[in-house]
Amino acid sequence: MKVGFIGTGSMGTVLIESFIRSGAIRPSAVVAANRSHEKAVRLAARYPGLTAAGSNGEVAAACDLVFLCVRPLSFKSVIDEIKPYITADQIVISITSPVLLKHLESALPCKVAKVIPSITNEVQSGAALCIYGERMNGEDRTSLERLLSPISKPIRVAESYTRVTSDISSCGPAFLAYFVQKLIDAAVQVAGMPREEATRLASETLLGTGKLLNEGGYTPESLRQRVAVPGGIIEAGLELMERELETTFVRLLQATHAKYDEDVEKIDQLFFGSIID
Numbered sequence: 001m002k003v004g005f006i007g008t009g010s011m012g013t014v015l016i017e018s019f020i021r022s023g024a025i026r027p028s029a030v031v032a033a034n035r036s037h038e039k040a041v042r043l044a045a046r047y048p049g050l051t052a053a054g055s056n057g058e059v060a061a062a063c064d065l066v067f068l069c070v071r072p073l074s075f076k077s078v079i080d081e082i083k084p085y086i087t088a089d090q091i092v093i094s095i096t097s098p099v100l101l102k103h104l105e106s107a108l109p110c111k112v113a114k115v116i117p118s119i120t121n122e123v124q125s126g127a128a129l130c131i132y133g134e135r136m137n138g139e140d141r142t143s144l145e146r147l148l149s150p151i152s153k154p155i156r157v158a159e160s161y162t163r164v165t166s167d168i169s170s171c172g173p174a175f176l177a178y179f180v181q182k183l184i185d186a187a188v189q190v191a192g193m194p195r196e197e198a199t200r201l202a203s204e205t206l207l208g209t210g211k212l213l214n215e216g217g218y219t220p221e222s223l224r225q226r227v228a229v230p231g232g233i234i235e236a237g238l239e240l241m242e243r244e245l246e247t248t249f250v251r252l253l254q255a256t257h258a259k260y261d262e263d264v265e266k267i268d269q270l271f272f273g274s275i276i277d
Ligand SMILES: NC(=O)C1=CN([C@@H]2O[C@H](COP(=O)(O)OP(=O)(O)OC[C@H]3O[C@@H](n4cnc5c(N)ncnc54)[C@H](OP(=O)(O)O)[C@@H]3O)[C@@H](O)[C@H]2O)C=CC1
Pocket: 006, 007, 008, 009, 010, 011, 012, 033, 034, 035, 036, 039, 056, 069, 070, 071, 072, 074, 077, 078, 095, 096, 097, 116, 117, 118, 119, 170
């Protein structure tokens, strides 16, 4: 089986490298193209056997499975370019949320899916959100999830939950990193702690907290209750966060949903020439 990647920027590269390093795909099974060809050539130099294709059409013609790893507004032109090479039994996968199954199914004659990865897949952890078009049969779904398993936990989600699940899974690493960064900044500012030491300590804490929530049998609520004794130091901190951040996370998700709606509208116009429901 040949696996194609169109777009070898940040996320395309994470996927290719993670698949290869985990042993899920051999370099010789990978065909990749990128608008600026040098990026694909650099990958081919790093992974002997990998093919740096000269065009997107070459990827489409050569592969059973094609991951589209370009930015949302580039999808229409990439799809127009590959369509002449695509046949009914191929699988084309969008890794971005605002390109909907209806866009892909209306524009391509093949099986289509969305797989929203996460930077956490770089260390073979985190989720890969799987959203399937109707042409994907049970076997297609199972074999795609088998491919994704070495680098992620494939999780099936309904398309209507794409945004919120991507917020947690794909935007989440950036949001949590922001929180950690602010904690480190405060440690430096308030106590004069060396930044590197604070960073190492905060990273260990994040890892340990993740383990407690994943393997330690805790929920976020039970973990808080377990460590925050009434009238203690942790409780004083939590009370402040509760006051200051009460509406922050709702507004955070409202902001991502608003940007998503804007993108979907632009993509509707690109695919259908007008906005439809
Ligand atoms: N960043 C993340 O954590 C996540 C991103 N995604 C999705 O991944 C997609 C890509 O994001 P990201 O990798 O961060 O973006 P990047 O800008 O890093 O990568 C996009 C790549 O696509 C290439 N490209 C653009 N147009 C074409 C074209 N017509 N043909 C071939 N290649 C093209 C660009 O080439 P050039 O070098 O010429 O600019 C660039 O290398 C987005 O749709 C995003 O929503 C999904 C989950 C997580």
